[in-house]
Amino acid sequence: MSCTQTGMRPPAAAAIQIWDSHYTPASQAFGAFRDVVCSAFMPWTPEPSDPEVQFEGRVENLFLESGSVGLCSTNGLTARKTKGNISNSPVECIYGNYVLAGEISVEQADKRNVARPGDLVLYHSYRPVFLTEKPGVRNVNIAFSIPAARFAGVPNAERRFMNTLVPANRLIDPLAGCFSMLARSMRSSSPEEMSALFDACAALLPVSAGCCAPEAQGRGEWGALPRDILAFVDDNMSDPGLTPQRAAERLGVSTRHLHKLFARSGTTFGGYVTSERLERVRCELMSMSRRAPISELAFRWGFSDLSTFNRAFKRRFGVSPRTLRGSRG
Known part of the structure; x- marks a missing residue:
């Protein structure tokens, strides 16, 4: 306090x-x-x-x-x-x-x-x-x-x-x-x-806090997405209730327009959110200073089902979350 x-x-x-x-x-x-x-x-x-x-x-x-x-x-x-x-x-x-x-x-x-x-x-x-x-x-x-x-x-x-x-x-x-x-x-x-x-x-x-990222920098392959969309998703990444409908409503655009923006970047709204959530869990697993249970990390970053998270993680990184953490000693 x-x-x-x-x-x-x-x-x-x-x-x-x-x-x-x-x-x-x-x-x-x-x-x-x-x-x-x-x-x-x-x-x-x-x-x-x-x-x-x-x-x-x-x-x-x-x-x-x-x-x-x-x-x-x-x-x-x-x-x-x-x-x-x-x-x-x-x-x-x-x-x-x-x-x-x-x-x-x-x-x-x-x-x-x-x-x-x-x-x-x-x-x-x-x-x-x-x-x-x-x-x-x-x-x-x-x-x-x-x-x-x-x-x-x-x-x-x-x-x-x-x-x-x-x-x-x-x-x-x-x-x-x-x-x-x-x-x-x-x-x-x-x-x-x-x-x-x-x-x-x-x-x-x-x-x-992410205030000063240059416009052209973007986020790798997501650089074509408007910054206000990236910022909203980033701020709500840990919320399991984050949906295209909610994002569109808060951003003042139609859901259809939002889907089109993600499609132009070669992905979907759900694909982008899942990718970012998995990356954040991976970073915490790689950190030697944070030893929270894997289930806690998954739920912290917006996954509501542990088996779905485990499958998505292995598909993305080629190893299970437990194996990745074990490789860090």
């Missing part, structure tokens, strides 16, 4: 601010977290995940000229940004969480994303949002907010930052490296060094 707000004026020395539940009587821990941290730094309505479990949390927060960033750790909570919270937010921001441990679920704009270690999730401050950190485990993340005005000239920024998940296997290495360094350096680096790192993160966000 992001407990920062760029509408506040940063301290003159840009000093790090630390809050820890262990500094507070146990019976008052969550109340202090809510009143001192969230109410002071960012309008949210948080609640503990399990009122029967003693809340534990820690926030190391730094205000910078270009936004704010914090290293946040809790044992689980939920938080809503309501219309009332939004009306009390002085600056429109892009929020983000880079997950180091645990799990964060984000619900915004009729979409739910689940971010796990190594994943980045981005969302707007000026639309209602519901966040859930996994209860009963240690949830650690780099949370940040950046004024939306910074991305005013970035193509597709409004849509690409609206509850977008960038999974670990698609997060560009320079951005992942910057986040990791932020986590390690929060208390040991100077404000100037932290500001430079944070600015680098902000500059790389549009690239990782």
Whole structure:
């Protein structure tokens, strides 16, 4: 959860601010977290995940000229940004969480994303949002907010930052490296060094979110397809209910026209979606840092039937998912 707000004026020395539940009587821990941290730094309505479990949390927060960033750790909570919270937010921001441990679920704009270690999730401050950190485990993340005005000239920024998940296997290495360094350096680096790192993160966000791909670049054999179609499919790839009819309706075209566009690229809507889903599962299977069950990966990327997935995977790559994972050791 992001407990920062760029509408506040940063301290003159840009000093790090630390809050820890262990500094507070146990019976008052969550109340202090809510009143001192969230109410002071960012309008949210948080609640503990399990009122029967003693809340534990820690926030190391730094205000910078270009936004704010914090290293946040809790044992689980939920938080809503309501219309009332939004009306009390002085600056429109892009929020983000880079997950180091645990799990964060984000619900915004009729979409739910689940971010796990190594994943980045981005969302707007000026639309209602519901966040859930996994209860009963240690949830650690780099949370940040950046004024939306910074991305005013970035193509597709409004849509690409609206509850977008960038999974670990698609997060560009320079951005992942910057986040990791932020986590390690929060208390040991100077404000100037932290500001430079944070600015680098902000500059790389549009690239990782897919805002800045050149028009001519396309996606290999899919380059002839309009970018708005590719973007919509990309944003909804994990939804098993993604259909040509739904895509056509959201894009404001007829289903027949949509089928014609894919036919001109030598494929079908269903063929393209299946191909992209299989590629994303393959990337996760090849990652040594992610060991989720194969069935979980298949369902995560929109397959609703495991046997159909296994057949399609072997047909596409020549080996079964289990064999491919085994080849990585």
